[in-house]
Each structure stands twice: as structure tokens, then as C-alpha cells.
Amino acid sequence: MIFKIKSYFFLLITIALCLIKNDIFSKIIEIKNSEQNNNFHNNQSSPINSHVDNFVEVLMGVGFTKASAEKAINVLLKACPLEILREHSYLIVPSTEKKIISFAFNINNSDAIIIKRNETQYEAFLTDTELAKKLVSERITNYSEIKNIIKIDSSENKFNKNISYEKIEFKKGDTLLRLLKDSVSNKTKLKRLIIQVKDIIDPYKIKIGTEGSLIKINNQLLAFYIEINSKEYLLATLNGKEYKINKVKKNELESLLNNKLTYTNKKKNIITRVNIFNNPKYIIKNNILKKGESIYEILATYKIHNKEIAKILKSIKPYFDVKKIKIGKTIDVVFYNKKFLGLSYKISKIESLQVVKIENTYKAYIYKKAYKKKSTQSEIVIINNLYNDSKQVNLPKGIFIELVKLLSFSLDFQRDIRKNTKFLILYENLYDYNGNFITNGKILYSQVSLNNNKVEMFYFENSFGQGEYFDNNGKSIRKTLMKTPIDGARLSSGFGKRKHPILGYNKMHKGLDFAAKKGTPVYAAGDGIIERANFFGGYGRYIRIKHNSEYKTAYAHLSGFSRGIKKNIRVKQGQIIGYVGSTGRSTGPHLHYEVLYYNKQINPSKIKFKEIEKLDGENLINFYKQRDKTIKILNN
């Protein structure tokens, strides 16, 4: 056994009195193992529940009612799964006889979660153990002036980054079957789904213009809804292995769907907002993944048995694809008392995969750093070009790239941006509770002042937590096609007659040329299906995307295609499809970009791009509120 504790299922409550500043006493209830309460150990049926029950009992022991103890523990569970508590974890409660307004858990000997009552609800906060002791024992309830603490927003804990929402609108020739085909791979299942739909509407006679949405997780259909009439929707949700179909009222749709999605996420209760391995007593060994290596080889070097490694990999499988770990990335292997405790892999600046040994099994968690957001404002006046001028004001590179990508929906960089054009950008920086910078967050707002025009965009999350950018009237800034499917490139040749640089005679130039360095990513200008991705005569390496029955876009002279890009593959707007090169009849690295309307090249800068989404109802009201708040921040 690695730990002295056989399990923290056995709770021995020792109440230690701890003298803190101001001579206020705080009780510290330690969660320790003991040979008592063996009955818990025998209760194998639902160890986690009996575990929760133990904590509820502990809270009832210090004066909580059962109902409020349960409420409080549920809030704690959103911040960290109780299984990660170790023998050095303990509960911190105030010593006074008065009603408890807050208590805390020291989780890993460094970080603590404070659970604080707010009227009838509880809220969770992350801080360090010493501050937690002080706040709990001194019964401090107003945290607004306290620096080193973060409120844990449980809405951020949804494990929904793999959930995607796709708006649908029935066009001529569309059938429900065809729209669902890609996301329901099992044909029998799809057939049964269509049969069920028949009870409510005729799936083959859906009116043109009918709107709805597909909700997918890892590209599998989780739910969908379509409009039946102005008041009702047909809602299908995955229930176990089959879909359940219901007719629902328009005003109930969002909450029903939200419940469904929250439930799906809850089953994956693997989010922890506390770093499991943030304990000074743990020994952490960094291992850089070399060519030909995987987690397996790394663990094997620490003489971890094959069977154990198999268990570890099995625990990870439902939540993370270990094949995604690239050469050069670091895998931390953690030891405690010279015994193997687990491993940690940083997925992004915010998320890590953490696997920890619990009893004789392994559990995988996604450690999602809790952060504080601070917004920062930058102003760029064009003197040279956007890239250099944004460097001058220290705009982070990631923000610059994102900004250009977003603005390319509304701006033609070549024509619209001139000397003295002014950019205003409001973006987030993320900090941990100690105030250490983690990473840049989202762009919240941007404004470009053109000659007699102002282009604005606001970030807004709808009631599903889906974030998108809108103009100041709540219209999505995403257009059907991007005007510039490349980052910050220079338009080197427009559409029209010109002397061909290689052929030497006057020839119609049927596209736009963007000069850029070899290897610069090229984006899909809109959602669509790849019609062609191969070598195509003078075009060199060439990609053509069919967006709808009218429009196609083509990308030529590429140096290479992005992984997985081939004929008949579906791509999303903004997805990297290939890289700038100089293949085919080309004098130097550039992207030759064409827009085809009914298979005929047209001048891309002449197209009127139609907006695709407009907020309405509650979402629009909330958008206006947030928009006005943003404007206030800017004026301050």
C-alpha cells in the first residue's frame, strides 16, 4: 500500500484546536484513517456515496441540518471530487458556537476550498490553506477586497468542450435523414429514430426554411430539435443508447436541453479545480516524450508493472486520447513515500489530465485551473501595418491572430485598413489565485474606426454557454464566407485583367493572391465539403470546398494539406485546411484564392455576404445588457 491510510472512507474525527492570529480559535477536524468504522469498508456497493454520506455526517456533527449539509457538499463536489482527498486533508470549521457561515477543506496541503453560505445557497472558493483558516475562523464573509482567492464558477465545470451546436435550416431537397446521417453512424438506430419522429411529424415533408439545431458530442448526435410551428419544437435526446422524442413548448426547450446536457456532463464527474498533486511532499519527475515513446514506455522506466500501466491507460481512455500527446511534451510522474502515486499531463495552459491511484485502482481527472479574469485594453493606430503596430503596443501574439481571424469576416484588410486606422481591443488575461499570469483569455470586444464607419464586435455567451461574436445589434459577425482565408497576409494581386507573371501575356486573373510566407496556415472560408484536394495542373496543390449549392471556394499553390484533408471530408469555417506554398505555376509563395458562384469564378470582394445568426428573445436582452457593460468598461 502506498499510504498509511487504507482509505479515507474511515473517518476519525479528531478535533484539534489551532491558535491563529487575533487569538481566535479554529477547530480543525482531521480526516484520518482508523480501524474503526469498518462497516464502511465493507460497503463496496457505492463507496463514493457512502463517502459523501460521511462528509454530510461530519457537517451535521458541527451543527448543520442534513439538507444544508447536503447542499454544501454538493457545492464542494463541483470544485473537487472527494476521492482526491488524502490523509493529510482536513476540514476547517470555526470554533464559535454560532451558526457556521463558512467552512473549508484543506485539499492537498497547499490549496483549500472554502464553502460559504450565501443566503440559502452555498458558494465555493479556492485559496491557500492558511488564508482559508483565517477567513473561516474570523468569520469573514465579504471576500471582494481579498486578493488571493477565486470564486469557483460551477457553470465553468461543465465538461462540454466537445459539445458542438450546429444550426440547421431545411433547404430544398433536404430530409431529416440526410441531416442526421453523419452524426448517427448506426443505421438501425437512425431508422428507429426516424420512425419515432413519424409519431409527431412527417420527416419527409419538413417545410423549406424550418429551423433547428444539432447538438453533438465528439461528432455523435446527442440531441436535436426542429421547429414544428411557432410554439412547439420536436426535441430528441439521447437516452442511454436510444433517442427519446418529445414535443416541447418553445419556452421550455432551452431548460430541457440544458438539463439534459448538464446530466450528461455530471456523469463525467471528473473535473477538479484543485491540482491533485500540489503537495510539497510529493516528488514529481518530469519526463519529455521522445520519438517512439508513449505513456507506456515512460511508466515502464519507473518499473511500473504492465498490468498497472494497463489499468492507468484504461482509466484515461473515456476522457482523453493519449495518442494526442506529441513528442517533446512533458509527462509528470508523481511519487509519495517512494511509491508511485499517479501522473499528470498538461493539455493546455488551463487543463491537465491527472491520474491518481486510489485504493488499488486508478482514476483520471481533468484538472481545470481556477482563474481570475482581468480585462486589458489595447489601442493600435496603424503607422506601418497591423502586425508591426500591434507588436509595438505589446498585443499578445495569440490575441493578434484571433483578432485578424475574427475581423476577416467584416474587413478587407487590403482596402479598408490605411494609415491612422484605429483599433481598440478589449481582451482577458487569466491569473491564478496567487495573481500569477496563466494565459490570455478571449477577446471581449474590438472596434475598428474606418473613414466614416465603425466596425465593432462583442463576445457573448448564450444560455447554452456557447460563445460567439456579434455586432452591436446582436447579429453574428460570421458571414457565410470569409473574405480573407489567411492570417494577416498582403493582397498582392486582385481580381481582373493583368499581365500574367509567368505566361507573360494579358490574362484574366480569376482570384485574389495573398502574399505570405511558405507554411502560413490557410483557413476554410466557410463550412463545407472538400470537393478536391490534390495536385491540379498549374494550380499546384489545390483544395476546393463546396459550401452550398451556389458557392465554392478554391485555394491554390499550397505547400501541403492539413492532416485529414481529403475529398468528401466536411470542414468548418476557420479550420486550417492547408499551408501557403508555391507549387504549380507560381513565382513565389502566395495563396491564390477563388470564389466560385455556380462553378464560375467571381470577384470575392464584390460578394454581399449574408449574416447567419441574430440573437433574439432573452438572449438579445442579455446581450444588450452585456454590451452596455462592456462599453462602460471601455469608457472608464
Ligand SMILES: [Zn+2]
Ligand atoms: Zn492568383
